Amino acid sequence: MQTETMPHSSLLPLVAEPRNPGMDLDMQWVRAVQANTSAIERRASSLPGRRSLKKDHQAAWLLRAVTCIDLTTLAGDDTVGRVQRLCAKARQPVRADLLDALGMQGLTTGAVCVYHDMIAPAVQALAGTGIPVAAVSTGFPAGLSPFHLRIAEIGESVAAGAQEIDIVISRRQVLSGNWQALYDEMKTFREACGDAHVKAILATGELGTLRNVGRASLVCMMAGADFIKTSTGKESVNATLPVSLVMIRAIRDYYQRTGYRVGYKPAGGISKAKDALVYLSLMKDELGDRWLQPDLFRFGASSLLGDIERQLEHHVTGAYSAGYRHAIG
Numbered sequence: 001m002q003t004e005t006m007p008h009s010s011l012l013p014l015v016a017e018p019r020n021p022g023m024d025l026d027m028q029w030v031r032a033v034q035a036n037t038s039a040i041e042r043r044a045s046s047l048p049g050r051r052s053l054k055k056d057h058q059a060a061w062l063l064r065a066v067t068c069i070d071l072t073t074l075a076g077d078d079t080v081g082r083v084q085r086l087c088a089k090a091r092q093p094v095r096a097d098l099l100d101a102l103g104m105q106g107l108t109t110g111a112v113c114v115y116h117d118m119i120a121p122a123v124q125a126l127a128g129t130g131i132p133v134a135a136v137s138t139g140f141p142a143g144l145s146p147f148h149l150r151i152a153e154i155g156e157s158v159a160a161g162a163q164e165i166d167i168v169i170s171r172r173q174v175l176s177g178n179w180q181a182l183y184d185e186m187k188t189f190r191e192a193c194g195d196a197h198v199k200a201i202l203a204t205g206e207l208g209t210l211r212n213v214g215r216a217s218l219v220c221m222m223a224g225a226d227f228i229k230t231s232t233g234k235e236s237v238n239a240t241l242p243v244s245l246v247m248i249r250a251i252r253d254y255y256q257r258t259g260y261r262v263g264y265k266p267a268g269g270i271s272k273a274k275d276a277l278v279y280l281s282l283m284k285d286e287l288g289d290r291w292l293q294p295d296l297f298r299f300g301a302s303s304l305l306g307d308i309e310r311q312l313e314h315h316v317t318g319a320y321s322a323g324y325r326h327a328i329g
């Protein structure tokens with residue numbers, strides 16, 4: 001978690017258009033949030049074909065992906081029973097016979113992610129496992145409830161046992177270029193979370209441009225976000241590779257300039273094992289192995305685990321390579 005002192009707020013004006021484009025620091029920061037759309041889209045389109053994760057270690061990478069899933073249910077008809085079943089899956093995400101065949105044990109998902117009302121049953125079902133409960137908050141998914149209620153919601157979710165809080169930012173602050181207001185909002189959310197980790201959901205599908213995505217990423221990191229997250233899963237466009245590239249590079253720039261490691265959570269519409277491998281490959285290429293751990297990388301996904309388990313089954317019954325252990329580390 002970042003410190004409470006928010007040492008980087010003085011950099012906030014640099015997110016706006018540079019008044020003095022000749023200044024070196026201005027240019028560096030502004031470059032970090034400018035998105036060269038065609039270059040990003042070219043690079044993103046080549047990602048699925050890349051081979052930075054070795055194919056014969058694919059089972060290991062899929063197991064790694066499992067440890068990075070925020071196993072999610074965010075439906076209006078969620079019940080205690082459904083959440084209990086989800087938690088049972090988080091505790092044992094892959095069938096025991098498959099894990100045995102792969103020589104693995106003790107595998108769990110990164111977290112379980114639910115609405116506020118489902119925190120208590122999730123905490124109970126996960127007791128003693130060390131698997132944290134993440135709660136979506138602040139009027140998720142639109143984030144348009146009265147501000148004091150959004151703050152109160154965070155407090156209630158932390159009191160109910162959520163160790164991670166996924167807040168939604170006010171998209172209008174981005175769309176109107178009101179970076180100070182976005183910073184203040186994020187900082188207030190950060191403070192309300194106390195010791196809980198805070199993930200800032202940008203709802204990138206509603207931010208208009210990649211440049212806005214880059215700037216909003218930077219502002220949220222400056223204001224103390226532990227993770228930046230693409231989407232609620234409820235927008236019409238959710239996690240995409242171009243958006244991910246922009247956000248990941250903002251994380252890299254922020255780390256290089258401040259020494260703070262901020263995590264990344266693509267969310268919404270990620271349901272195929274091969275997509276998970278592309279995201280892991282992107283993280284490895286752009287940020288390195290440190291960002292392949294669950295404290296710095298999560299998938300927000302409700303149905304990804306099922307496909308991963310199916311692919312692992314194929315792997316065990318088919319072309320399983322004993323070399324996978326080297327990759328799991």
Ligand SMILES: O=C[C@H](O)COP(=O)(O)O
Nearest residue numbers: 232233268269300301302
């Ligand atoms: O944050 C998680 C997302 O809401 C999950 O989206 P999904 O149901 O498309 O996997």
